[in-house]
Amino acid sequence: MEIVKPLVQLLAALLLAPLLPGVINRVKAFFAGRRGQPLLQLYYDLAKLLRKTPVYSRTTTWVFKAGPAIGLAALAAALLVMPFAGRPSALSFDGDFVYLIYLLGLARFCAVLAALDTGSAFEGMGASREMQFAVFSEPGFFLGLAALAAVTGQRSLGGMFGVLTGDSWRVAAPVLALLTASFFIALLAENSRVPADDPNTHLELTMIHEAMILDHSGPDLAYILYGAALKLWLFGSLIASMVLPSHSGAWARDAAMFLLVMLGVAAAVGVTESVMARLRLTKVPYMLITAFAFSALALIFQMGR
Amino acid sequence: MLLVLLSLLVLLASSALAFVLRKDPARAQDAGAYGAVAASLTGLLPAGRVLLTGMPETLTLPWAVPLGSLSFTLDPLAAFFLAPLFILTGLAAVYGVDYLKAYEGKKPLGLAWAAFNILTASMVVVFTAANAVLFMLGWELMAAAAFLLVLFEHEREQSRRAAYLYLAAGGAGALLLLAAFGLLGRSAASLDFALFSVPAGGGASAVFLLCLAGFGLKAGFIPLHVWVPEADPAAPGYVAAVMSGVMMKTGIYGLIRVLGFLSPWQEWWGWAMLLAGAASCVLGGLFALAQHDLRRVLxxxxxxxxxIILMALGLGTVAAVNGATAMSALAFAGALLHVLNHALFKGLLFMGAGAVLRGAGTSELDALGGLGKRMPRTLPLFLLASAAACALPPLNGFTGEFLIYLAAFGGAAAPAALAGIVTALALAVAGALAAAAFTRAAGTAFLGEPRTGRAAGAQEAGPLMIFSMRALALLCLLAGLAGPLLLLPVGTAVAAAFGLAPALAAMEGAAAPLVYVSAAGLLLISLAALVFAGRALALKGKQPAAAGTWDCGYAAPTARMQYGAASFSQPLTDFFQPILRKIGQYPVITEYFPGKASFSTEAQAVFYNSFYMPAAARLRDLAYRFSWIQHGRLQIYILYIVVTLLLLLLWKL
Known part of the structure; x- marks a missing residue:
């Protein structure tokens, strides 16, 4: 039974990830006074895209086709590392959070190369901006995880979230709050949400992530959209594990609680998007530097504790 | 050890033969390349044996040089550096045969091969010398051989300048090293490494600083790096692979050796190395992002x-001084593992850049594009090496850095923990910058549409070049997946350099995580296979349509509208302009119907232009004041010598 649990967790993540964008969209629709698209819209989209015949630009090479596939594999592998409901993941080892960050880097590397393979100015622009923001967001995210490692005295994600309990919040609330804020900014930036990027924008010049995938179609686009949902799940579960550090010990209860909080995180993203305008492109680095500062402050507080 | 000597002799013999046959380029090529490959195969054997058994081998031959002795030691540390040396030079020689074919009859290929094999031989001497005089002999020979190879295209002014700069840096470094060895061996009968003693008081720190600067000038960390971005791109592709992959590591090797002589260490030595390394890895990544030439990016x-390697050495030193053995052991192991990994992927990258230069006639990024279609066999190899350089799993660039991260989060007490945080942060920033630099370089050169006619007419690399690159790519992948297996050689090398306790601690601390990393790497590959299978299933029976790239409805897109290298990095380079100080001219639009406009940016060699050039000018002014000493008359120079000799005689009396 103990071997089955991590697999069930993984399966749950793989199946439920496309739900999160649906929740975000419903929350945004609620704020805008619309009815909004169905909750399961992304599932319908994925099913449709997988059935479609793709169109490939004559400029592209195999890189364009391999990019989405390898990117999806990297994100799925990252999901294997991420703990679920404060329980060890399928793959948990010392320094696994470093591995997680570099897997995200691999996914980004593939996406950017696939975008550059089209020779399109728009996609080059998106790729350039993606890389620019990564340079600012990655160190902050990394420092945040390092601070978490220092708070918990653990070197694996499973270990960190295993020891993180309500008591940790009682003794180290400022540190953990700062870290949660930093991770939330990382979530917004890495998943191209408002205020860093707007997933609903309709002008190529203003897009970042959407610009990179303009030429993808059919199953390749399905892989990209599904990968994006997995990435959102990854960051969401990071925050959910931060703010829900209660472990009843009963697996089913913990898992149900965790899923509820995940929906809450998605709702929080939806609210953030509804109440905020998108930042000017030149201001986004400052937001990411703020996240970095939060992480650094958390680390300093922790070392002074 | 005898086999190493044999490979040394093979190298010298084939070098001489290539020189003798220089009138017949084809046979000179054969003499040089076969010699290099044979020497590599011969040399890899003893290096591998020593790495696996951990037993050092020594050899002493009679030699009548004052203070010198012809004694060699092949201990695991030396063997650990010899292994990448032999792998890379052997493959580079195979690559070189194809690379140099275009120069037959135009360039002295015999001389080039002679210099190349001398370069390899001198590095073998550097790694195995057990005496400072012998070491310096190898060191200077290495500098001279590399100087000749950088001058290969001496008709280009840039190459001459690069070679001169390299020579100046090498000369300055050698002087510092001579002083350091003098201090270490001043009370011994000869300059054998075994007889070195630590100078008392501040002497040890002086030796450390001299060696940090002297070896640093060869290793090329910031701010002692000025020759690297000039000389590496000037050398032919296969030489650049060896220079960047192994020759720069001789500086790291020397530093590790001297650290071995100098125990007990001071904490600030560690901090000095750590901070220099951190500055070097962050600024190196940043400058790489701003370069316009593929080879300068590399x-x-x-x-x-x-x-990164120097920073890990610094972290290890700080941790060791503070008693955090496990942490320092992991850092040292990570540094050594990265030495090997960097040799493999950087060798591959420089060979790829050489293939681009050979195929398209330029390595200027904004003149390239679309090479992937014209060089379909080079494309996957270059992309793989780029991914390895960004430390992406499951490739080999990741494992060494992973060990350094593990060390950084070693959870030690205050000073070591702070060192760990600085290290991890610098590594993370450097990783993000490297990802930007390499997607930019690979994307602009190989993907999209060709930007110029030269890129459109690019030719695929020759079969021998492809062979060498494929071999290195395979090694990059295997080394990434076989991290746990590499731990044994790394462990024996750490034991030879820093003692048994750190070696055991490194093996213990790194074994389990590395096994997991390998498993995760295999898992990643199988997941990718699964995803590809799913894609094939979804596409079954469908005929994908071909169309133009989405152009937003614009009727006449051209290749020049693609995002180029300059535009790709512009947001980042603008942000870091205070550091990069790139020189640019931007068009200013003043009329309603603007005419033709032009735009240019140029990446500056910041340290060279704003520090070394003014310093050199100052020095030259100073030298002019003493120019009256130089008359150009032989008699007066002889007088100088006589006076000096007399003074020395008087002083001795």
């Missing part, structure tokens, strides 16, 4: 990686 990336 050269700055070498500076970045040397920085």
């Amino acid at each position: 050269a700055y990336s070498s500076i970045e990686n040397i920085g």
Whole structure:
């Protein structure tokens, strides 16, 4: 039974990830006074895209086709590392959070190369901006995880979230709050949400992530959209594990609680998007530097504790 | 050890033969290349044996040089550096045969092969010398051989300048090293490494600083890096691979050796190395992002990686001084593992850049594009090496850095923990910058549409070049997946350099995580296979349509509208303009119907232009004041010598 649990967790993540964008969209629709698209819209989209015949630009090479596939594999592998409901993941080892960050880097590397393979100015622009923001967001995210490692005295994600309990919040609330804020900014930036990027924008010049995938179609686009949902799940579960550090010990209860909080995180993203305008492109680095500062402050507080 | 000597002799013999046959380029090529490959195969055997058994081998031959002795030691540390040396030079020689074919009859190929094999031989001497005089002999020979190879295209002013700069840096470094060895061996009968003693008081720190600067000038970390971005791109592709992959590591090797002589260490030595390494890896990544030439991008990336290695050595030293053995052991193991990994992927990258230069006639990024279609066999190899350089799993660039991260989060007490945080942060920033630099370089050169006619007419690399690159790519993948297996040689090398306790601690601390990393790497590959299978299933029976790239409805897109290298990095380079100080001319639109406009940016060699050039000018002014000493008359020079001799005689009396 103990071997089955991590697999069930993984399966749950793989199946439920496309739900999160649906929740975000419903929350945004609620704020805008619309009815909004169905909750399961992304599932319908994925099913449709997988059935479609793709169109490939004559400029592209195999890189364009391999990019989405390898990117999806990297994100799925990252999901294997991420703990679920404060329980060890399928793959948990010392320094696994470093591995997680570099897997995200691999996914980004593939996406950017696939975008550059089209020779399109728009996609080059998106790729350039993606890389620019990564340079600012990655160190902050990394420092945040390092601070978490220092708070918990653990070197694996499973270990960190295993020891993180309500008591940790009682003794180290400022540190953990700062870290949660930093991770939330990382979530917004890495998943191209408002205020860093707007997933609903309709002008190529203003897009970042959407610009990179303009030429993808059919199953390749399905892989990209599904990968994006997995990435959102990854960051969401990071925050959910931060703010829900209660472990009843009963697996089913913990898992149900965790899923509820995940929906809450998605709702929080939806609210953030509804109440905020998108930042000017030149201001986004400052937001990411703020996240970095939060992480650094958390680390300093922790070392002074 | 005898086999190493044999490979040394093979190298010298084939070098001489290539020189003798220089009138017949084809046979000179054969003499040089076969010699290099034979020497590599011969040399890899003893290096591998020593790495696996951990037993050092020594050899002493009679030699009548004052203070010198012809004694060699092949201990695991030397063997650990010899292994990448032999792998890379052997493959580079195979690659070189194809690379140099275009120069037959135009360039002295016999001389080039002679210099190349002398370069390899001198590095073998450097790694195995057990005496400072012998070491310096190898060191200077290495500098001279590399100087000749950098001058290969001496008709280009840039190459001459690069070679001169390299020579100056090498000369300055050698002087510092001579002083350091003098201090270490001043009370011994000969300058054998075994007889070195630590100078008392501040002497040890003086030796450390002299060696840090002297070896640093060869290793090329910031701010001692100025020759690297000039000389590496000037040398032919296969030489650049060896220079960047192994020759720069001789500096790291020397530093590790001297650290071995100098125990007990001071904490600030560690901090000095750590901070220099951190600055080097972050700034190296940043400068790599701003370069417009593919080979200069790679050269700055070498500076970045040397920085990572140096930083890990510094972290290990700080941790060791503070008693955190496990942490320091992991850092040292990570540094050594990265030495090997960097040699493999950087060798591959420089060979790829050489293939681009050979195929398209230029390595200027904004003149390239679309090479992937014209060089379909080079494309996957270059992309793989780029991914390895960004430390992406499951490739080999990741494992060494992973060990350094593990060390950084070693959870030690205050000073070591702070060192760990600085290290991890610098590594993370450097990683993000490297990802930007390499997607930019690979994307602009190989993907999209060709930007110029030269790129459109690019030719695929020759079969021998492809062979060498494929071999290195395979090694990159295997080394990434076989991290746990590499731990044994790394462990024996750490034991030889820093003692048994750190070696055991490194093996213990790194074994389990590395096994997991390998398993995760295999898992990643199988997941990718699964995803590809799913894609094939979804596409079954469908005929994908071909169309133009989405152009937003614009009727006449051209290749020049693509995002180029300059535009790709512009947001980042603008942000870091205070550091990069790139020189640019932007068009200013003043009329309603603007005419033709032009735009240019140029990446500056910041340290060279704003520090070394003024310093050199100052020095030259100073030298002019003493120019009256130089008359150009032989008699007066002889007088100087006589006076000096007399003074020395009087002083001795």
